[in-house]
Amino acid sequence: MGTWNGRLGVVEFATAGTDLDTARIVAARIAILEDDGAELARWDWGSDRAEAVVGEVVQTLRVLMAVGIPIATFDAAAGLTVLDRECRRRQITPWDVFAPVLDPLLLDEILDPAFDGRRSLNAMAERYGVAPGSLAAGRIVREMLARDGLDGSPAHLHDRQRRLDDEWPVAPLDDIRLIEDTQPIPAPAPRPSGTVPVLDFTDSIPVQLEIEAPEEPVEPIVEEVVEGDVEGDVERPPASRRIHVAAAIVTDTAGRAVVVRKRGTTGYMQPGGKIERGESALSALIRELREELGLEVDVDATEFLGSYEAAALNEPGRTVRAEVFALVTDSELHPAAEIDALHWLESPTDVESVELAPLTLDVMLPLWAARRPALF
Structure with a gap:
């Protein structure tokens, strides 16, 4: 049975486009869940705040990283890769992702590698007895951590997920030109963060900063195109240049x-x-x-x-x-x-x-x- 039950951050993205290099983040939500799954704090970026969403989401994730709160997100390889490309496109320093990330898709592969059914967010919510909808990824992770097979800290689990996919949670960028605006319209100006959430906790927060940058560079330069909804079934075709x-x-x-x-x-x-x-x-x-x-x-x-x-x-x-x-x-x-x-x-x-x-x-x-x- 899992040994960690501290606070958990959850990040959700709404994107326009299915190509990870060119998709745009149009809305986002970050929340902090208590150990019983209750919502402690939440920040929303809707389409009316599209110009601020990327910079503010990245800065909020940095805040959670600094206080040791791991991040749960469904199909991290898609959402965090899009976030990385958006940062580079808008000249914002990308999130380094050195804080633990917990992805229900990969954690489910660890718990039940023989399962061959649907691994969409809603299907997984039903399997783990969680209400579908907003913040379901975080609550699914909570249920997973209570089961045998996921022993260890979030940092340890992050490392186990990475062994399943050495390009996780952010796919390497093949060519910087692939992320630049190519439509016959003016490129958007850089949009750094103007405001970020303020965290004010009155009790101590467990620190889980055990992940370090990889000692060896990630292998080379290949690019994956993922078709379909980020929250749907994830079947990645072979990477190609x-x-x-x-x-x-x-x-x-x-x-x-x-x-x-x-x-x-x-x-x-x-x-x-x-x-x-x-x-x-x-x-x-x-x-x-x-x-x-x-x-x-x-x-x-x-x-x-x-x-x-x-x-x-x-x-x-x-x-x-x-x-x-x-x-x-x-x-x-x-x-x-x-x-x-x-x-x-x-x-x-x-x-x-x-x-x-x-x-x-x-x-x-x-x-x-x-x-x-x-x-x-």
Whole structure:
């Protein structure tokens, strides 16, 4: 049976987006539960406080860390990775996560490794006899700590969870460019914390600061994409390296779309290229189309279609994440720089005239097909 029954912090996040590098925290809640599960203190950040949420959440977690209160959060690898990326994006020093974190998902794997049912938050609340809803993760952890198999301090349990996933609780960042704002809108200004909660306890608080920074650096630089709701079932696909690019469906006034082939390769792809550090996707697109095709982009006539992924054509085992734009031009295009040839596709069904990249086949042609009737 567990040996720790002190106060417990609980953090919950509401996020917009499922990609951990680009998702945004839009609301958050931090609470402190007494040893009987009663709520001692709570702070809420709603959508009306979105500009302050990241900095204030991080500072509040630092306060709890300083007084030795462990943190319970459901699927820490998702929520705390998003928090890390938000801090970096907003130029806020990230939370170092040296305080114990208790994740019901991993603790349940320790308690019942043979269980093959649902591990969503609501399903776990039912299994452990906890009311679903706000702060359920903390109360589930309370129930878990009362069972055989979770002996030791929160710091010890933190270490046991880390052995299940060496990238837990924050996945390493592959490329800083992946977290930067790439939409064709101004990047938000840094938003440091303005106010933080004040903790005023009249009795002593058990200190559990036994975790130290890892002696060896975490292995390398791979990135995970997690699909689905943060509070739903968690099934992580294999990690893979991603190439971040800006690409465009460039059509002429006759309704044809251009694809290009790089020197030394055989396949054709959409014009565009890699986004450089500190560069927006739109800026990258403007630069690449000028360099590759001699095309001056009319920004006002350029439409952003969204972010998409596909396998990389020329780099096996890697994935391309493309910020996709569309534009129509009557300019004459000429291959330049690393582009060896260009080819005009007559229609979205023209898939055999040349070898096409997966991004073109799987993403660009369907987007083009959906847009074409309204334009030509």
